[in-house]
Amino acid sequence: xxxxxxxxxxxxxxxxxxxxxxxxxxxxxxxxxxxxxxxxxxxxxxxxxxxxxxxxxxxxxxxxxxxxxxxxxxxxxxxxxxxxxxxxxxxxxxxxxxxxxxxxxxxxxxxxxxxxxxxxxxxxxxxxxxxxxxxxxxxxxxxxxxxxxxxxxxxxxxxxxxx
Amino acid sequence: xxxxxxxxxxxxxxxxxxxxxxxxxxxxxxxxxxxxxxxxxxxxxxxxxxxxxxxxxxxxxxxxxxxxxxxxxxxxxxxxxxxxxxxxxxxxxxxxxxxxxxxxxxxxxxxxxxxxxxxxxxxxxxxxxxxxxxxxxxxxxx
Numbered sequence: 001x002x003x004x005x006x007x008x009x010x011x012x013x014x015x016x017x018x019x020x021x022x023x024x025x026x027x028x029x030x031x032x033x034x035x036x037x038x039x040x041x042x043x044x045x046x047x048x049x050x051x052x053x054x055x056x057x058x059x060x061x062x063x064x065x066x067x068x069x070x071x072x073x074x075x076x077x078x079x080x081x082x083x084x085x086x087x088x089x090x091x092x093x094x095x096x097x098x099x100x101x102x103x104x105x106x107x108x109x110x111x112x113x114x115x116x117x118x119x120x121x122x123x124x125x126x127x128x129x130x131x132x133x134x135x136x137x138x139x140x141x142x143x144x145x146x147x148x149x150x151x152x153x154x155x156x157x158x159x160x161x162x163x
Numbered sequence: 164x165x166x167x168x169x170x171x172x173x174x175x176x177x178x179x180x181x182x183x184x185x186x187x188x189x190x191x192x193x194x195x196x197x198x199x200x201x202x203x204x205x206x207x208x209x210x211x212x213x214x215x216x217x218x219x220x221x222x223x224x225x226x227x228x229x230x231x232x233x234x235x236x237x238x239x240x241x242x243x244x245x246x247x248x249x250x251x252x253x254x255x256x257x258x259x260x261x262x263x264x265x266x267x268x269x270x271x272x273x274x275x276x277x278x279x280x281x282x283x284x285x286x287x288x289x290x291x292x293x294x295x296x297x298x299x300x301x302x303x304x305x
Contacts, residue, residue: 010207011207011235013233014238015231015234015235018231046238046242049232050232050233050238051233108205108207108208109206110207119205
């Protein structure tokens with residue numbers, strides 16, 4: 001089982017993650033990797049309130065994951081790893097090279113970002129980072145919920161309409 | 164419905180949840196304008212929080228109804244509450260809950276009761292009404 005999805009989602013824990021993916025995957029744990037959240041008890045409590053009691057949430061800074069990722073990779077329960085930005089995923093993959101696939105689940109509008117899909121807006125730097133991850137052999141697709149078709153990075157960057 | 168009817172609460176959720184609930188309230192009561200609406204579609208968390216605050220500030224309302232307890236609107240509402248502890252959040256909203264709140268919060272003259280009553284208590288009553296109306300029945304197999 002272990003980590004079934006490595007997701008970039010700027011909403012972190014929310015309905016699509018807990019219900020949309022959580023139900024079909026039978027999720028039992030979420031690894032939330034975010035330096036700010038890892039440093040804030042208040043933020044952690046906020047996200048814990050959002051998950052059902054049978055789902056554990058573990059919070060880590062990116063730097064923790066060099067040693068922690070093996071533990072989660074070996075966990076027999078179905079799990080999901082969650083980061084809030086392309087940049088966090090880029091830094092995470094550097095310290096946790098066992099990550100071989102990335103799900104772009106939601107990167108929403110902000111200054112400097114260009115819309116690529118309904119739920120994917122990217123800066124030029126974020127595009128370059130995703131292309132670099134793909135060039136390293138990672139499988140990168142966009143998919144907000146399980147019932148939609150995964151969209152390849154090439155199609156995302158070409159601005160292909162949602163499936 | 165009078166155009167200048169006071170807004171008593173904000174309804175926020177996924178997709179067209181808020182718009183849909185409020186359109187039902189409007190059809191039933193003619194007082195849909197008592198609710199400001201917000202959809203999370205396409206919005207980053209900070210945008211949802213900002214839009215919630217804008218609706219509270221422009222209306223003077225301090226109650227937010229949302230859909231899922233873990234939804235992004237609910238998370239944003241909890242962040243709003245951190246800065247504004249007087250704000251009341253009701254998750255799992257339905258039409259019955261909204262109408263219960265509406266009639267308790269608004270006088271017959273469309274004047275919000277506002278400071279004269281405890282909106283947190285009204286929100287509690289609305290939540291209780293919403294729970295009460297969620298009922299499954301039927302399904303006989305013989």
